[in-house]
Amino acid sequence: MVFDDQLTVIQQKEIAVGTFEMCLAGEMAKRPIHPGQFVNIQIPEASLRRPFGIAEVNQQAGYIKIIYRVVGAGTEAMAQLALGTKLQVLGPLGHGFPIDQLPKKATVLIVSGGTGLPPLYELTRVLAARGHQLDIALGFPTKNRVFYEENMAQFGHTEVITDDGTYQNKGLITDLLDQSFSTKSYDAVYACGPRPLELAVSQRFAQHPQAYISAEARMACGIGICNACVVRTPDNGYKKVCSDGPVFHVNEVIL
Amino acid sequence: MVFDDQLTVIQQKEIAVGTFEMCLAGEMAKRPIHPGQFVNIQIPEASLRRPFGIAEVNQQAGYIKIIYRVVGAGTEAMAQLALGTKLQVLGPLGHGFPIDQLPKKATVLIVSGGTGLPPLYELTRVLAARGHQLDIALGFPTKNRVFYEENMAQFGHTEVITDDGTYQNKGLITDLLDQSFSTKSYDAVYACGPRPLELAVSQRFAQHPQAYISAEARMACGIGICNACVVRTPDNGYKKVCSDGPVFHVNEVIL
Amino acid sequence: MSILATNLPGLNLKNPIMPASGCCGFGEELGQLYDLNQLGAIMIKAATPEPKFGNPVPRVAETPDGMLNAIGLQNPGVAQIIKTKIPYLQQNFPELPIIANVAGATEADYVAVCQQIGKPHLVSAIELNISCPNVAHGGMSFGVDPQMAYELTKACVAASEVPVYVKLSPNVTNIVTIAKAIEKANPAGFTMINTLVGMRFDLTTRQPILANQTGGLSGPAILPVALHMIHQVHLACDLPIIGMGGIQKPEDILEMIIAGADAVAVGTANLIDPFICNKLIQALPATMAEYNIESIESLIQQRDKIE
């Protein structure tokens, strides 16, 4: 079920240059939410909603968290929102990461690039709680854009790489995978990040039965009625990122 | 000079059913403002600004006051604004009521209908401070729409009439003028209210050299550049309500 | 009689509100959110003879109080629509009148789709989409030429067993010329307006945002254009009009009926709030009361008397 809840901004924090963490309190936190699902948020002044991965569900405290980077007019407006502001939030949307099929104590690789991290954070929390063993590769453009390294590290072995080497390793996320995560074999791989990262992960794990990426697309409705967000499938069909995804097996769609 | 000041909403109060008093703090309060001038306010969500008479200037406390009635989308949005909201306010606009020409201790008649009152309140305050003698006729549709009777009464002899007689006298403002304000001769008459009131006042005081009305018109710019707000003049010319008015001698324009 | 009811050829509607074509898919997703039996009707996504993938992505861009879309009539083809989409609606929402949006690249395409889908056991009416700005062939090119529009309408009216409504393009110098030409082919009515052609550019790439370069502008931004064209066609022609373009509030619906519409469709607003049609239906009576409007039918009658 999809709900259009009115949520209240109860926290706004800049956690890296231009990257904000926002907590939204209200009913949505009590909905059954699967890691990898997203919300579509109505922002004052913007005519379309903006999609964001659900970065954390805190049922007890009654809020969900999103983490967003300011990249345009909508996210700029979001960063200006005062605590107490009420927002219409549509969700939970899409299908999350498949995790119920994992064997007990599965070894899992998480691959994150930049603001691909938010949905992977919720995933990581849930997987760790279920007792799975996590290896976590985090890529960022540069030092002052790094965030959530420690949050992730509490749930598994975590390494960071920056494009310019200003923090920890230097290079692309694929370099980090070669370096530090190529010896183990994983029961499952989950990735989210910019298109080059997702392409690389898709190629690398093309034969892997449990390798998943969360795709991005320009959206309007977020619920499957407008066909804005389609991706091609190998059989010349198509999938809607919003309602058939955003999570797909790496072979399911043509990025 | 016209300024576009960012003012802060520091007070919002419903003073009669659907009628609000709003205090706006900031630079504007220190500008030289003449009674009868108005401001043009940018309201979130509205594309055009909204014009309102300046109801009070409190230089010391650093705010101006407007009084507005909720009649459509823009004023509805205004009534929802939280304290602390910042608004772009263009002003002071137009020419106010001519008062410098009045003889000492002049006898003055003020005629107000509904939300025509706001600019007359500031006028009344200033005239009283200058030692003029005021008679004040206030018309309202019905009892629960009456406001500012006492505020006005402190500055002069004040009587109220309501269309339906639910408060004080019953009838039109012209009835009140006949009843209570027809024996004295006044040095000046100042009126503001709905069109029928202004028409009636214009006819009644057509021969009076010092009878003024403040006109209303649909505006866009409020400063004279768009020609939205024109009124015809008896010589087949025209005046712009925003920049040539809003105050006119009753014979100056064709209402 | 409900105060919300309104009647058009083939469409006895319990209220004047329906989601517009392309903004509700085939009802499957909205049907999970609320009971579609409550709607006046539903205008399903365009049907073409064969399945159509549509345009490359990005297909949407934002504009001030509006959006551009260049979906390109993506649909599973008329056969599949008849086989699975319409049965889904009929089974789950038996009281819901279905209006099929028909598109194609050639007159033969349109006629073929009308012949297949234009049957009373399938749909209540057809909406001929001769105004889609997002396809290279057909679409809007039919809707901007009076003669072509007339001929296409005539052929489709002949091919259909249900009333045919023609969807007009606003991208014309004189919409009355087009409407009057179409009127001669005896359609049941008009639906209007489709989207205005627009464009946005990305400042970083300095290229159009949409892969298709241009797209159709919809949403509140176009409301005044829609009101004007509906009014013009209403004054010039005798056919009923299903109005659309920018509706987001109950007030907009009443304004569009005053302009000349007999029912209305809501497009873009569904993409921003998928519950919007349901909310509008709930809210309309109170807004009518505020403006002393007894019923939709009385509003229509009073409007038509004045002119």
Add this chain to the structure above:
Amino acid sequence: MSILATNLPGLNLKNPIMPASGCCGFGEELGQLYDLNQLGAIMIKAATPEPKFGNPVPRVAETPDGMLNAIGLQNPGVAQIIKTKIPYLQQNFPELPIIANVAGATEADYVAVCQQIGKPHLVSAIELNISCPNVAHGGMSFGVDPQMAYELTKACVAASEVPVYVKLSPNVTNIVTIAKAIEKANPAGFTMINTLVGMRFDLTTRQPILANQTGGLSGPAILPVALHMIHQVHLACDLPIIGMGGIQKPEDILEMIIAGADAVAVGTANLIDPFICNKLIQALPATMAEYNIESIESLIQQRDKIE
């Protein structure tokens, strides 16, 4: 050379920004608010042969992210404009290029105004307003017919001693057809777009809000339509374009130049913030830097090379 400079026939502009006709009067009011010498140019209110009162009020209505106006070309007549309005600007703002907006009901009207005002000691250029939707005669009727538009332009080019820009109407099926016809008459360039025709109704009176019934839609709502049409004409014709329609932010200016404009005019935004042109001029360099745009001229050159 300033990074903001841009050159068009008769217009060597220090920056690409000017207030659009009808949205700055004759500069007298804005001239009290900031130094108009800072502007790229000014497009003064329409001039007709005789003084014109214009339409009855109400003349404006609000729309989502836009407005309707039906001013009706109110102006004091060309003689008065030459006698008092232009001298005011020349005396107070000697560095400000003036563009005279010319209108009329007949071709003879246009020619007469061009003959009088189209002199280098008075103005830098003329903008032929063949696209005003708010007058019963002339105006838009010239701008929607290729042949009439061609002939009118030819006559006005002959009658003027300064470059003539032709202001295009967006209310046409194919703006390229019109632009190409006009191009043959050798104008200096195009200005575009004028307003789209629109309408609003009052729910209480159930009548049009504007006394003129219809009005011209302007403001951010029309930005994507303007961008599209400017792009079309830019690709199809060789003449420079002064772009307008919905500009409110520095980003909008750059987007319009990318679409095909060589300079831009700001209309409605002046009515909401009379300081806007000044603010845009101040803000533009920083926005250019953000998108790695070295200069307006380089942006124009790079754009033209790609195509």
